[in-house]
Amino acid sequence: MLSRSMVKFPLLVVLCLLWFETVWPQRKGSLPEDNLTRAELASQLRFLASDELLGRMTGTNEIHIAARYIAEQFRMAGILPVPGLHEYYQDVPLERVTLSKAGWLILGKDTLLQKKDMIIARGSAADLNGDVVFAGTGTTEELAAKNLRGKILVTKYQNSSLATGKWNAAAEAGAIAVVELYRGNFPWQSVLQFLGQSSFRIATEGKQINLPYVLINDAQSSYETALAGGVSMKASLHSEGVEIEQVRARNVLGMIRGSNPALREEYILLMAHYDHVGAGLRPGATPEDTIFNGARDNAVGTVALMAAARALAARPPARSVLLAAVTSEEVGLMGSSYLSDHFPIPMQKVVYTLNTDGAGYNDTTIVTVIGLERTTAENQLKAGAARYRLGVIPDPVPEQNLFNRSDNVSFARKGVPSPNFSMGIRAFDAEISKYYHRPADHADDHFDFNYFARYCQAFTHAARLIADMKLRPVWKQGDTYEEAAKKLYGQ
Numbered sequence: 001m002l003s004r005s006m007v008k009f010p011l012l013v014v015l016c017l018l019w020f021e022t023v024w025p026q027r028k029g030s031l032p033e034d035n036l037t038r039a040e041l042a043s044q045l046r047f048l049a050s051d052e053l054l055g056r057m058t059g060t061n062e063i064h065i066a067a068r069y070i071a072e073q074f075r076m077a078g079i080l081p082v083p084g085l086h087e088y089y090q091d092v093p094l095e096r097v098t099l100s101k102a103g104w105l106i107l108g109k110d111t112l113l114q115k116k117d118m119i120i121a122r123g124s125a126a127d128l129n130g131d132v133v134f135a136g137t138g139t140t141e142e143l144a145a146k147n148l149r150g151k152i153l154v155t156k157y158q159n160s161s162l163a164t165g166k167w168n169a170a171a172e173a174g175a176i177a178v179v180e181l182y183r184g185n186f187p188w189q190s191v192l193q194f195l196g197q198s199s200f201r202i203a204t205e206g207k208q209i210n211l212p213y214v215l216i217n218d219a220q221s222s223y224e225t226a227l228a229g230g231v232s233m234k235a236s237l238h239s240e241g242v243e244i245e246q247v248r249a250r251n252v253l254g255m256i257r258g259s260n261p262a263l264r265e266e267y268i269l270l271m272a273h274y275d276h277v278g279a280g281l282r283p284g285a286t287p288e289d290t291i292f293n294g295a296r297d298n299a300v301g302t303v304a305l306m307a308a309a310r311a312l313a314a315r316p317p318a319r320s321v322l323l324a325a326v327t328s329e330e331v332g333l334m335g336s337s338y339l340s341d342h343f344p345i346p347m348q349k350v351v352y353t354l355n356t357d358g359a360g361y362n363d364t365t366i367v368t369v370i371g372l373e374r375t376t377a378e379n380q381l382k383a384g385a386a387r388y389r390l391g392v393i394p395d396p397v398p399e400q401n402l403f404n405r406s407d408n409v410s411f412a413r414k415g416v417p418s419p420n421f422s423m424g425i426r427a428f429d430a431e432i433s434k435y436y437h438r439p440a441d442h443a444d445d446h447f448d449f450n451y452f453a454r455y456c457q458a459f460t461h462a463a464r465l466i467a468d469m470k471l472r473p474v475w476k477q478g479d480t481y482e483e484a485a486k487k488l489y490g491q
């Protein structure tokens with residue numbers, strides 16, 4: 001029989017070995033990100049995702065409280081304001097567009113009514129009539145082939161970004177109104193509900209286009225069939241005009257000077273959107289809860305950004321770091337888009353953007369990096385996570401085209417290698433939809449604060465490793481955005 005002390009001895013050895021395995025690697029050469037505390041990170045998350053901030057919606061007062069909070073955290077961390085800006089703020093001039101209250105369109109023999117059979121989504125007040133010109137889907141070639149002067153252009157609906165191009169082209173060609181025939185994937189009632197809310201856009205500088213734009217329900221394709229078949233039609237439109245209101249929105253920006261004189265003129269941009277979808281009777285709201293707190297989307301990323309600010313300012317990496325908490329992502333990537341078009345320093349100095357945004361998590365052993373394999377910083381992203389015992393997986397649902405659906409794309413388009421760092425997501429399953437854009441997206445007992453803290457650390461450390469790379473990170477050969485990169489960096 002073994003004595004008690006002999007049993008204890010090997011146990012002690014095992015415990016020591018475990019300590020060396022898990023704790024020692026972090027203590028050895030300890031970095032500021034190792035010392036980010038769960039308590040502090042959780043407190044910041046609770047504040048940003050609190051009911052008091054009412055879901056941080058663009059155009060509300062509460063979103064400015066969030067912006068102020070981020071700016072003050074930057075100040076406390078000793079973050080430098082970006083030259084040329086007022087303190088930490090970059091104003092993003094937006095307009096809120098509210099639909100024409102009333103209107104009608106007589107098309108052929110039919111009378112269509114606003115918010116019932118059609119939506120007048122753009123243009124000032126109008127009373128007009130003219131011949132209809134049908135131009136298929138309204139491609140540049142199709143429009144060029146028609147004489148649109150004084151005519152009402154009718155095309156099939158494709159998607160809203162194409163609609164903007166068509167609208168501009170039609171205005172230029174002298175059309176008096178644009179009508180699109182809707183027969184898409186969503187039932188007309190959902191289209192009415194979706195487009196019926198007011199929307200935001202970056203304030204139009206200079207010339208205003210007043211051309212009315214109308215979307216009509218053509219679920220049965222009756223208009224399309226008639227017009228494509230050569231039936232000639234006249235149309236009359238009465239619109240009270242959309243209401244346009246100026247809205248103040250702000251990006252919160254700051255910078256950290258790099259420690260290496262040879263590399264500090266190069267910048268890594270760290271970015272997270274801090275807005276969310278607000279409060280009210282939106283889809284998903286219940287009688288008990290109408291506040292969409294946006295803890296996972298994207299208070300998590302905002303806190304990770306502030307964590308990176310503190311840790312990187314405490315021990316600056318080789319390259320300089322730009323920090324951007326951007327506004328109005330949820331209303332159409334407005335803050336990042338404005339930032340990329342009005343960048344406070346020459347854009348070619350930015351060698352990499354690491355955005356953090358996500359829909360939630362369903363695997364707390366990993367982080368998901370959309371675009372992981374697309375740049376030469378893949379190993380740094382993996383090592384950043386590994387330091388906090390997290391694995392990394394690439395985009396689990398490439399068919400959803402997530403890369404082009406978050407703020408990172410505003411910079412990828414300019415040529416800057418720009419992946420998106422997200423909490424661990426394996427698939428868009430029930431666990432994700434339970435919280436995604438729902439009032440249940442709280443910082444409450446269902447939220448894994450331990451995982452969240454390691455997530456913030458992993459983001460920060462990955463950013464440090466990228467900012468310290470000897471060779472600047474680039475797109476891998478053959479990437480969609482490689483051409484844009486060549487243009488930007490002149491390589």
Ligand SMILES: [Zn+2]
Binds near residue numbers: 273297298329357358
């Ligand atoms: Zn988001």
